[in-house]
Amino acid sequence: MYTISEIDSIVEKSFLNLKIEGTPQSLYEPIEYMMGIGGKRIRPRLCLITYTLFSNLINKEVIYPSLAIEIFHEFTLIHDDIMDKADTRRNQLTVHKKWGDNSAILSGDVMSIMAYKYLCACEQDKMSALLELFTKTASQVCEGQQYDMDFESMPFITQEDYINMIGLKTGVLIACAAEMGAIMGGADEAVCKSLYNFGFLIGLAFQITDDYLDTFGNEQIFGKKIGGDIVNNKKSWLLVECIRLATGEKRTELNRIMAMDENQNAEKIASMQNLYVDLGIKESAKKKILEYHDKAMDVIRNIGLSDVQIEQLSIFAEQIIHREK
Amino acid sequence: MYTISEIDSIVEKSFLNLKIEGTPQSLYEPIEYMMGIGGKRIRPRLCLITYTLFSNLINKEVIYPSLAIEIFHEFTLIHDDIMDKADTRRNQLTVHKKWGDNSAILSGDVMSIMAYKYLCACEQDKMSALLELFTKTASQVCEGQQYDMDFESMPFITQEDYINMIGLKTGVLIACAAEMGAIMGGADEAVCKSLYNFGFLIGLAFQITDDYLDTFGNEQIFGKKIGGDIVNNKKSWLLVECIRLATGEKRTELNRIMAMDENQNAEKIASMQNLYVDLGIKESAKKKILEYHDKAMDVIRNIGLSDVQIEQLSIFAEQIIHREK
Numbered sequence: 001m002y003t004i005s006e007i008d009s010i011v012e013k014s015f016l017n018l019k020i021e022g023t024p025q026s027l028y029e030p031i032e033y034m035m036g037i038g039g040k041r042i043r044p045r046l047c048l049i050t051y052t053l054f055s056n057l058i059n060k061e062v063i064y065p066s067l068a069i070e071i072f073h074e075f076t077l078i079h080d081d082i083m084d085k086a087d088t089r090r091n092q093l094t095v096h097k098k099w100g101d102n103s104a105i106l107s108g109d110v111m112s113i114m115a116y117k118y119l120c121a122c123e124q125d126k127m128s129a130l131l132e133l134f135t136k137t138a139s140q141v142c143e144g145q146q147y148d149m150d151f152e153s154m155p156f157i158t159q160e161d162y163i164n165m166i167g168l169k170t171g172v173l174i175a176c177a178a179e180m181g182a183i184m185g186g187a188d189e190a191v192c193k194s195l196y197n198f199g200f201l202i203g204l205a206f207q208i209t210d211d212y213l214d215t216f217g218n219e220q221i222f223g224k225k226i227g228g229d230i231v232n233n234k235k236s237w238l239l240v241e242c243i244r245l246a247t248g249e250k251r252t253e254l255n256r257i258m259a260m261d262e263n264q265n266a267e268k269i270a271s272m273q274n275l276y277v278d279l280g281i282k283e284s285a286k287k288k289i290l291e292y293h294d295k296a297m298d299v300i301r302n303i304g305l306s307d308v309q310i311e312q313l314s315i316f317a318e319q320i321i322h323r324e325k
Numbered sequence: 326m327y328t329i330s331e332i333d334s335i336v337e338k339s340f341l342n343l344k345i346e347g348t349p350q351s352l353y354e355p356i357e358y359m360m361g362i363g364g365k366r367i368r369p370r371l372c373l374i375t376y377t378l379f380s381n382l383i384n385k386e387v388i389y390p391s392l393a394i395e396i397f398h399e400f401t402l403i404h405d406d407i408m409d410k411a412d413t414r415r416n417q418l419t420v421h422k423k424w425g426d427n428s429a430i431l432s433g434d435v436m437s438i439m440a441y442k443y444l445c446a447c448e449q450d451k452m453s454a455l456l457e458l459f460t461k462t463a464s465q466v467c468e469g470q471q472y473d474m475d476f477e478s479m480p481f482i483t484q485e486d487y488i489n490m491i492g493l494k495t496g497v498l499i500a501c502a503a504e505m506g507a508i509m510g511g512a513d514e515a516v517c518k519s520l521y522n523f524g525f526l527i528g529l530a531f532q533i534t535d536d537y538l539d540t541f542g543n544e545q546i547f548g549k550k551i552g553g554d555i556v557n558n559k560k561s562w563l564l565v566e567c568i569r570l571a572t573g574e575k576r577t578e579l580n581r582i583m584a585m586d587e588n589q590n591a592e593k594i595a596s597m598q599n600l601y602v603d604l605g606i607k608e609s610a611k612k613k614i615l616e617y618h619d620k621a622m623d624v625i626r627n628i629g630l631s632d633v634q635i636e637q638l639s640i641f642a643e644q645i646i647h648r649e650k
Contacts, residue, residue, distance in 0.1 A: 022464070027471040079434060083427040102408040102474055105430060109404060110467040112437055117460045120453070127456075128449060135442045139347070142435040146352040149427055 001308065002052045004045075004315055011044050014063050015070075030095045030107040031114075034074050037092045042206070042320065043069040043174060047181040049316055050195050053309045054185030062184050064121035065130060069177045071118060072134075075111035076141055078104050083149060091223050112138075122184065129183050137176040144169025151235050162240045163204065171203035178202075194303045198313065201296035205289045206320050211236035212285045213324065215273060221324045227269035233258050237288065238281050242272075245279050293321045326633065327377045329370075329640055336369050339388050340395075355420045355432040356439075359399050362417045367531070367645065368394040368499060372506040374641055375520050378634045379510030387509050389446035390455060394502045396443060397459075400436035401466055403429050408474060416548050437463075447509065454508050462501040469494025476560050487565045488529065496528035503527075519628045523638065526621035530614045531645050536561035537610045538649065540598060546649045552594035558583050562613065563606050567597075570604050618646045 002010075020032040047066035048058065055062075080086075081094040082104050088094060096104035115138075122130050147165040151157050178199030182192040213222050214229045215238055229236045246254045253275055260268040276282050300313055327335075345357040372391035373383065380387075405411075406419040407429050413419060421429035440463075447455050472490040476482050503524030507517040538547050539554045540563055554561045571579045578600055585593040601607050625638055 022468065024468065024471050024475055026475055027468055076434075079430055082430060101426075103471075105404055105407060106467055106471055106474075109401075109433075109437065110464055112434065113460055113463040113467065116441055116456070117464075120456050120460065124453060127452060128445070131441070131445050131452075131456075135438055135445065138438040139435055139442075142431055142438065143347065143349060143352055146349050146428075146431055149431075150349055150351055 001056065001312065002048075002058070004049065004312070004319075007045055007048045007052065008041075010048065010058060010063070011041050011066070014044075014067055015041070018067065026099075026103065027107060027110060030078075030099050030103055031111055033098070034078055034095055034107075034111075035071070037090050039070070039074070039090065040323075040325075041070055043073055043177040046174060046199060046202075046316060047177040049312060050178045050181030050187075050199075051185040052181075053305070053312060054182065054187050060121060061123045064118040065180060065184065066177070068115045068118035068121075068134070069173065069180065071111055072115035072138060072141075073173060075108045075115065076145065078108040078111070080145060083145070088224065126184055130180055133176055133179060133183070137172045140168045140172045144172075156243060157235055157240060159237075159240055159244065162235065162237060166204060166207040166237075167200065170207040171200040174203035174206065175199035191303055191305070194299055197299045198296045201292050201299065202317055202320055205292035205296065205317075208237045208285060208289050208292070209321055209323065211238055212282075212289065215269075215276065216282060218324060223325055227265070227272075230257075230269050230272045231262070231265050238276055238285055241281050241284065242276060242279060245281070246275070250275065250279060289321050293317055326381065326637065327373075327383070329374065329637070329644075332370055332373045332377065333366075335373065335383060335388070336366050336391070339369075339392055340366070343392065351424075351428065352432060352435060355403075355424050355428055356436055358423070359403055359420055359432070359436075360396070362415050364395070364399070364415065365648075365650075366395055368398055368502040371499060371524060371527075371641060372502040374637060375503045375506030375512075375524075376510040377506075378630070378637060379507065379512050385446060386448045389443040390505060390509065391502070393440045393443035393459070394498065394505065396436055397440035397463060397466075398498060400433045400440065401470065403433040403436070405470060408470070413549065451509055455505055458501055458504060458508070462497045465493045465497045469497075481568060482560055482565060484562075484565055484569065487560065487562060491529060491532040491562075492525065495532040496525040499528035499531065500524035516628055516630070519624055522624045523621045526617050526624065527642055527645055530617035530621065530642075533562045533610060533614050533617070534646055534648065536563055537607075537614065540594075540601065541607060543649060548650050552590070552598075555582075555594050555597045556587070556590050563601055563610055566606050566609065567601060567604060570606070571600070575600065575604060614646050618642055 015035065018035065020028055020035060022028045044066035047069060048062070051062055051066075052058070077089065078095045081089060082096045082101055086094050087097050094104075095107060099107070119130060119134055120127065144165055144167070148169055151161065151165065175196045176199070179192050179196035182195045187195070211229065214236065215227065217226055219226045228234070229239070233239070242254060253271070257268055257271045257275065296317055297314060300310060340360065343360065345353055345360060347353045369391035372394060373387070376387055376391075377383070402414065403420045406414060407421045407426055411419050412422050419429075420432060424432070444455060444459055445452065469490055469492070473494055476486065476490065500521045501524070504517050504521035507520045512520070536554065539561065540552065542551055544551045553559070554564070558564070567579060578596070582593055582596045582600065621642055622639060625635060
């Protein structure tokens with residue numbers, strides 16, 4: 001079995017060696033840019049981690065499909081950034097900000113196709129299973145994004161709505177990465193499905209961590225401005241919980257904060273942070289993250305994995321929930 | 326062998342039976358709309374025509390991949406319409422005009438994935454070949470659209486640039502349809518490649534016919550306003566040829582027409598039509614269409630096809646170049 005840092009280095013090297021080339025340059029340059037500005041690469045990492053639980057042979061037939069998941073993910077980010085009118089990502093200008101909406105639409109489109117190209121580099125006898133899983137997942141990610149957009153214009157959504165949405169938008173692709181690795185590694189079907197569920201729950205923990213860091217993270221480490229979700233009244237886990245809990249004076253305070261305009265951003269962020277702390281939401285978010293982490297770990301016990309295999313997944317899961325960026 | 330009108334009816338029925346469903350409805354409704362407003366379905370028709378040259382068994386394993394090509398094509402139309410800021414298509418509001426840019430981006434994205442889903446309904450032993458061809462083609466279509474956008478801001482392009490662009494934007498997908506049918510029908514590789522080339526050349530004839538009809542078509546039959554390309558100074562085959570040929574007074578006239586603003590649309594269209602006629606471009610466009618048609622027919626002679634098989638392709642080719650809509 002490879003160590004996680006060995007896998008990280010394989011993933012990093014693979015991205016460095018990835019040849020994004022083609023003509024016209026105006027189409028491929030934004031893709032190269034987007035793939036180059038980094039990211040946590042957690043999907044290909046998880047894919048190779050679950051793969052190496054079952055096989056030690058890492059070759060292009062395995063690496064390329066793992067990269068396919070990340071390429072698909074990056075494509076969704078480019079299109080999401082257009083829809084969200086986001087100016088920056090990872091401290092860099094977003095693709096549509098740098099090249100315009102049209103180029104961002106089209107470069108994203110070609111990345112989505114590129115994802116299939118890399119996916120199809122898998123071994124022939126795995127192709128059908130991987131394609132079915134990936135294609136179903138890819139549709140669900142789009143569904144999640146549509147729910148996210150629909151929620152923006154709704155005054156009230158429940159935690160169930162929220163979890164359903166992030167399950168689609170974030171959970172299923174991480175789940176897909178985990179299961180794809182297991183399928184390619186030759187794990188039996190029940191184990192593959194358990195690893196899917198593990199990935200899904202880790203994905204939920206990952207997203208709530210993201211929401212938490214957007215409000216309570218360290219700007220220097222997190223790499224983007226703290227409070228973006230608050231400024232945009234984005235229905236994060238924290239805000240959905242706040243809407244659920246705030247009554248009386250707290251509800252008045254919540255409404256006051258949400259009505260603040262863009263000249264009051266600093267005050268808006270500070271006031272909302274205080275309200276979250278007052279209502280115990282800062283703490284309950286952390287608890288919720290831990291809860292999903294624990295559920296994820298429960299899923300992979302008693303399915304026939306060795307302690308060493310479980311430990312490997314546990315290290316990854318810990319990294320996800322204790323991250324600061 | 327099926328007659329072409331039998332194939333047409335299979336294609337039409339297949340689209341009627343296509344279940345576009347899923348949640349949220351806000352994501353799938355635009356897709357259903359787009360698939361419902363018709364189109365000439367020439368790609369799935371050609372795919373089934375080439376298939377039935379070699380096999381008489383039409384089942385879902387063949388129909389679904391043929392629909393995949395059309396679904397992909399419709400996806401590109403949705404995104405192209407955003408980029409072109411087009412208000413109508415097939416006499417109906419475009420998706421982005423009806424639901425907004427964000428929904429149009431996302432519905433297009435999910436259609437691109439849906440295309441892969443239907444493609445993968447093919448027989449297992451054909452999957453790898455079909456995926457490779459389709460994925461390469463899909464990237465090329467995006468490249469063609471990028472060239473088309475890039476050309477908009479260029480004062481001058483050559484006929485070679487133009488043919489290269491429409492080859493990518495239109496030719497390769499029709500070529501892909503023709504070859505996919507042949508692959509699924511079990512034709513040998515050389516025949517598959519020849520049918521690809523046939524489709525490609527027919528695709529060029531198809532696009533120049535489109536350009537011709539946009540300027541000289543019958544509005545009632547064509548189904549959209551005549552002169553759209555002229556109004557937008559769109560670098561159609563006619564305009565590229567006009568830029569090449571117009572010198573002296575004609576060049577002055579061309580510049581005068583192209584500089585007209587949106588209050589002079591009717592005059593702009595009439596003047597440009599006259600200039601095209603004066604310079605013989607109306608006639609040379611028709612000749613060029615016939616030239617590509619004849620080249621396409623040449624490609625499929627002497628590759629071992631029977632007269633009956635060639636006749637079938639000839640009927641299709643004639644329909645493409647003699648169409649009025």
